[in-house]
Amino acid sequence: MIGSLGHLLVGLIDDIMVGRLGPVELAATSLGNSVFFIAISIGMGFSFAITPLIAESDSEGDEKKGRLIFQHGLVLTTIMGVAMFAMLVLIKPILYHLDQPEEVVVLAIPYYEIVAFSMLPLMIFQGFKQFTDGLSQTKYAMHATIVANIINVLLNFALIYGMWIFPRLEIVGAAIGTLISRIAMVFFMYIVLSNKLIFTVYLKRIHFAEIKKEILKRIIKLGFPTALQMLFEVGLFTASVLLAGTFGAYAQASNQIALKLATTTFMIAVGVGVAATVRVGNQKGLKNYVELRRIAFSNFLLVFIIMFCFSIGFMLLKDILPWMFTDNLEVIGIASSLLVVAGFFQLSDGIQAVVLGALRGLQDVNIPSILTFIAYWIIGFPVCYYLGTILEMGPLGIWIGLLTALTSSAILLLLRFNYLTNKLIQQKNGTT
Incomplete structure (x- = not known):
């Protein structure tokens, strides 16, 4: 759970520290991160394909198969990072055409440009993380994300506000801290x-002759639909940010506060989901x-x-939590x-993730x-638009x-899960 939460904490820390500069600055990081998080969702979803394949090879005791899956997966996640x-x-020019406040877009562009470059190291890390998760060795990714967040906090203090020999760079400083x-x-990973003996066989360098088209296809076959699943959900939440932005910077800042808190708890659920995988x-x-069914329902x-x-x-804390981000009373009231x-929606969000x-x-x-x-775009988005815009309920709608x-x-x-697992049990009972 901590390993999954780590990625989001970097952005959450940015928002908390940037929020002290003002609502417009917070709205700017919101806009930059909302578009960036679409790319993260695609990349992370794709990398999730590595974990079940490694877990399956681990239970079969096939280290050679696991090594090939890991190394093919690492190659693919690196390519995904570049892509x-x-x-x-x-797509950077699209920020100018999303009907967002002009002062927000001007501040968001330099932040977005720097954070975009962090996509490459983030995806390489994901290759390592999903591999170790598949071996049930989850603590190493947790340690890496803790170290990364400590570095981010220290650099944010130095670069956002200007401390010691460091200049005051405000939201650009937050972006530099995220990248580093x-x-x-x-x-670290x-x-x-x-230096761990358990990983020696897996880290043995792959030769060109060992690259197999069928392994690449298998990872892509699992990874592409999973990336779409993440994209559909994150795309909906990004659409909510953009819709909120049409109501002004304060509404967008309020939406970002609530979204960051909800997404933080969602990443905890994603961590349980990895355990289920x-x-x-x-x-x-x-x-x-x-x-399998007993374990899965225990996770649910x-x-x-x-x-x-x-x-x-x-x-219980709805009037207290927004103060972590801002002291603007209008923003706090909406949030x-x-x-x-x-x-x-905590319950349904957590259950669907797991x-x-x-x-x-x-x-x-598939x-x-x-x-x-269907859930997000055929059912959910029309309700968002109708209540928020047509009925003029704003961010609440x-x-x-x-x-x-x-x-x-x-x-x-x-x-779907109940149907599929019952079917598998019946098929096995029918053949034994």
Whole structure:
């Protein structure tokens, strides 16, 4: 959970520290990060394909197969990092045409340009992280993200506000801190794994003759639909940022505060989802489908308990949490109302994230991609637009639409998992 949360904490820390500069600066980082997070979602979703394949090879005791999957996966995530950086550079002009306040866009551009370059080290790190997660060795990625966030905080203090010999760079300083911390993550991960005996066989350098088209295809076949799943959800939340921006900088800043807090708890659920992917992948390798269902539903119950606590916390602390980002009373008032809705959708957001992880462990990704598209864009986005714009409910209407989308996703994915696992058990019983 901490390893998954680490990526988001870098952006969250940026928002908290930049928020002290003013609502316009906070809205600028919101705009830059919202577009950047689309690229992260595609890249991370693609890298998630490595984990169930490694977990399956680990349960089979096939280290050679695991090594080839890891190294092919690392090559693909590096290529994805370059591709996502290129995409972010190419789509930069779109920031001028999203009906956002002009002063926000002017501040967002330099922040966005620097953070976009951090996509490359971030994706290389993801290759290492998903590999170690698949081996159930999750602590190393956790240590790397903790180190990265410490570096980011120190650099933010120095570069945002100007301390000692460092100039006051404000939001550009936050972007530089993010870039350096993500580079440090990769070096930390590589050094740690290089000195652990358990990883020696996996880190043996791959030769060109060992590159196999079928392994690349298998990772891409799993990774592409998973990237789409992430894109559909993050795209919806990005659309909510852009819709909120049409109501002004204060509305956008409020939306960003609530979104950052909700996304933080979502990344906790993603961490439980990774655990579900690993354990379901293990049982898939062993073909023990009864135990697979028991493990999966245990994960669903675990995330329900965790997200229920977050739900209560959001509702009880709705007037306190926004103060972490700003002291502007208008922004705090709007953000407080949004946190009530965020409290309601904690349960469905967490459950759908973990069910997706379990389905990924089963290597079932195509149908879930269709289901998430229906939930987010056929059901959810029209509700966001209708309530927020047509009925003029503003950010609150947008967030009711998000609640509708996440609840629909959770129900559809649960039905899919239940159907698929029951079918696997019946098929095995029919052949034994």
